[in-house]
Amino acid sequence: MSDLKGKVSKPTPDVMRTLLSIFLIVPENEFTLAQGEQLENPQPLTDEHIRVIVEDITKISTDGSACHRPALREVLWKSPHFAPTSNDTNQLNRKIELALRLWLVLSIRDGFVATKKSIAWDDTTSLQEFISKQFRKPKLLSPLNEKMFDFVLPDNFTVVKVRRYSGIEIEWTSSLSEHLDLNRENRTLKIFRMKHYVYGLRKSKVEMIPNEVIDEYIKTMNLLFPSSDPKTQKFLRKRLKKQSFGMEGPVGYPGPLYLSDFHFWRDRLSTLYAEFCQPPPSMTQLFNDRRNVLQWYTFWFAVLIVGLTLVFGTISSVTACLSTKFAYEALLLAREAADSSRACPPATCGIVKL
Template sequence: MTSLDLNLKHHIHYSLRPAVVEYLWGPQSSRVNILGQAKNLEGFFALYFGYYNKQCDLIGRHAKGKYSSVESHRDIMGIAQLLQQPLTREEVRKHMSSFLKVADKEQHETSINLVARLLLMIKFGDVPHECRGGRYLEWSYGSLPEFVHNYFSCPPARSHDRIKLEKSFSALNLQRIAGIEIWWTDNLADHLRMMDDDKAIAVFHHASFLDYQIDNHANSPIFPDGFIEETLRTIALLLPKYDQATRNWYRKVASNPGCHLDMQLVEIGNLNAESRQLENFKYWHDRLVILKQVYDDARPTTLSQWWYDRRNGAQWYPFWIALWVLVLTTFFGLVQCIEGALQAYKAFRS
C-alpha cells in the first residue's frame, strides 16, 4: 500500500514524495532554478526525506509513538495545512483534535513541534532524548508565520564599520586559515551561528530546500520577505560557485561515507563586490559580523595556516623569506659541520 494513510512507522514511498512536497510547500513551478533537472529533484527528495524520516523517528515513532498524537503521514499533512494559516498555536491544537486520535495536550504539542520542524527545517521544541547540538526554538504564542517573522526580523544590533567581506572570505578559508570548523546543519535557525567556543560555524546546507521556498513564498509566506534569497546569498558568499578550490573541497567533504550533503550548495552563484557589502544583509547581518570578527582575529598557529593566510601581505612575504633563510642557513651549517667532521676523520686516519 502506497498511501499517505500509512502508519508513521512506515517511511514515505518514493512515489508519494512529490505529493508530500506539494502538501507542505505547494506545487513546483517552472521558475525553480536548482530543481530544474530530474537528477537534482531526486537529490532534493533523497536529502529532505532523510531529514523527514529522522524527525519522525525522533518524535513520532519514539517509544511506539506514545509522545505524539500523529499516527499517519496524512495526519502530518493535515497539521501542516493548519500551521500555514494565521492560526494561533492553541487554535491549531483545537483543529487537530477533530482528525487525530484522542490524546492529551502534551502529545498534541509534540505533534505540532514535529510538523513545524518538517515544514520549515527549524528545530522546534525540546526533545529530551534528542542528541544535543545547536538550539531549538520555543514557539508558544501567535501563529507560526507570525513567530517566524518576528524571530528572523530583529533589526541588526552590531556595527559593521570597517568590516569588509573580501572575496577570500569563504568557508574553505575559514577552515584552513582561521582553523574554524564547518559544521553542516539541518537546522535553519542555527545557520551562521558560532559553535564550540567560537571554534566552529554552523552552515545550513539544504540549498534545494531553500530554492523551493522561493516558489512557495507567494502561496504561503511563512518566511519574511527576502529571507530565503538572503540566506542563499550567504551560501554563495561562503561557497562561491566559480571558486574551483572551494568546489573541490566541498565535493571531497560531501563524498565521505555517511556525510549526506546537498551537492547543489556550490551551485548557488557568486557575489560581486557590491553584493558582499554587509549593509545588504538584513537577517544574517549580526552573525556575519561576528563570524568576520572571529576570522579577522584568528592568527595562524601552523605552517599550513601561515601558507594560506595572505590577508596581510606585509607579514606573509617577510615570514616566508625569513623561514627560507633560516632553513638554508641551517642546511648549509649542517653541511659544513659534516664536511669538517669528515676532514677531521681523514686527518686522524692518516
C-alpha cells in the first residue's frame, strides 16, 4: 500500500478497490431511499468515478478555494464519466458522498437521507467548512480549569488495559469522526484503525482534514496501541488476524503525553481516561486490577484473612459439633450404667455380703 504514502489526491484503481473491500462504510441498507425519493437509471460507482471526483475536488481546492457541491456537480457533469446519463442531482450526490466517504474516511450523507450514524452535507456549506465542523476544538477554559488537564497520561493507559480493568470492548469504525466514541451503556469504544491511510492524507498537497486533527489522531493510536507492548501486539494479531492493513504508520511519540496536548480529541480521551480510573465494574476486573500495587496487595491480604477466618471458623464449628456429639454419647453410656446398677442389687446379683 505504498500508493497511500504518495499523492492521496489521485488514488489508483488498485487502491480504490482495496478501500472498497476493506471499508464497509456503506452498508446495503443505508442506500435505502427516503420516502418519495426516486432515482432514474441508477449507475454503479466505479473506481474511475471515484478517481475523477477526488481529482476535481483537489483541483477546486488547490488554490485555497472552497469546494461547494453545486459547483462540483457542474464540473462533474462536464466529464464523460458522468454525462449525459448521470445528469441527475440525487444520483450524482450519492456518488459524491461515497467517494468522499472512501477518500476522507468520514460518514458523509446527504441531509435528505442522513442516518444517525452519518453526518449531513448540503449545498449551502462548503466541503472545508463541513469537515471543520466535525473536529471542533474544545471551548477555551480559564487557566485554573486548564490545569485540570495538565497531567501525564500513564504508560498503562492502553486498549488492552482498558479492556482488562474497565470491561470495555473495542468496536472498529470506518469513520474518523467516530474515533474514541465511548458508549457507556453497552461498554464499547469505537476505534478508527486506518492509521496508515490517515497518515497518507497528512502528506497530501491539499489539506482537506486539518493536519492538527491527523497528528492528534496518530498520537492517540500510538498511546492506546503501543508498538513496544507485547500484549497489545498479541491483541491486534488476534482481533485483526490477517487484516493488518491500517495499523502501520508512524509509531512512538517523543516523551510523555499530557492530556493538555490534545485539543480535538481531548473530550473523548478524558472521558475514556476517567472511565479507566474508575473501580473495576466486576469481580473479574477487580481481581486483575494491579494499577495500584499497594491497594492490590492490601485487597488480596484482606481476602486471605477472610478466607483463613472462614476456614478456622469452620474447623472450630466442626470440632464443637463433634465434642458435643461425643459428650452426649458419654452421657448416654453413663445413664445406661446407672440404670443397670439399680436394676441389679448386689444380693440378687450373687454377691454375698459378709
